Amino acid sequence: MKVLVINCGSSSLKYQLINMENESCLAQGLIERIGTEGSGLTQKVEGREKYIVKQYMKDHKDAIKIVLDTLVDETNGVIKNVEEISSVGHRVVHGGEYYSSSVVIDEKVIQALEECSKLAPLHNPPNIIGINACKALMPNTPMVAVFDTAFHQTMPDHSYIYPLPYELYEDHKIRKYGFHGTSHKYVSQVAAEMMGKDIKDLKIISCHLGNGASICAIDGGKSIDTTMGFTPLAGLAMGTRAGDIDPAIVTYLMQELDLTPAQVSDLMNKKSGVLGVSGISSDFRDLKAAAEGNKRAQLSLDVFHYRIKKFISSYAGALGGVDCIIFTAGIGENSSDAREASCEGLEFLGVRIDKEKNNVAGKVAEISAEESIVKVFAIPTNEELMIARDTKELCQL
């Protein structure tokens, strides 16, 4: 009962082989620079040295072939033959309005994913290439697609409809989709377990704070609103992404600076966020180190934390209360400063952080004070495990 989880980017591929009998990770790896010189694979297995393969891989099929060869390698592998892999779970970014849960992949699914490529031109095409490459190499192994958007398909229409002409939704599918769904779903389930409650009875606000960042309002286990939108550019200030801005800035920049749509998109996606404000870095560790004595570094962090606080408050309103707040992903799991600053001033909602308990990184912890009405948790996310669980369930292993 071993599930291979694949996450294909345009020139990279992440994988994990998970033993579903005890949900342990047998091996995890990363391939970078597919299609360019210097491509290679790094595999980690607990208790062993990192294993590195430097080899040119012209495409994703080459890359997946090397993943399979590495997994069955006599010295560095973890399984004897590829048949031990009972199914494959693929992370797919956009399932549009087609999918509100994971699905076993067949020709019809691939067609739907292709249609969704228009909505996620950077992400869906490499996801599809990864699926096809896997199918070519493992034609008899069942495969499942797990979508970043699926968890948010429960949002009510007043939450996902933009106040634009309604035909843009009908004819062009312009609406809020939301992303990071697999992560929000996973951490909210862990939080419910920690509280010893049925998730159906909880109002949860989940803050996924990594390079990309989003917050989700979860009522009874269902997403009712989230900060990312039609694309992953909306909402919070992020490492390099602007998040919510006045949309008129886009046309103003095009007119005043004579920028093309591609240039504005590049500016909003790659040169904004805390990198844009600080002028220093998109990495929060660099910003923290620079903040003392550097006004713009401090300002970028202030903007980041202020937006988190603002969305937590507004989602408490949208949910009609809040039982718990979760921090996850690179910043949420590791930065006690970010968690404390994002909750500062939320005492009126019944949120109180215990500074000592908050002094944790990379592990599951309750960080709220005894007297806090709202429980606050740091919970490392595990999207791969979530993908493997769905894959196992759908393939009825």
Ligand code: ADP
């Ligand atoms: P993604 O998966 O979106 O690429 P991650 O969830 O891995 O991102 O988060 C990466 C970010 O986490 C980095 O930009 C870094 O700023 C932040 N990060 C990692 N460790 C720490 C830490 N100890 N303190 C503050 N930020 C951290």
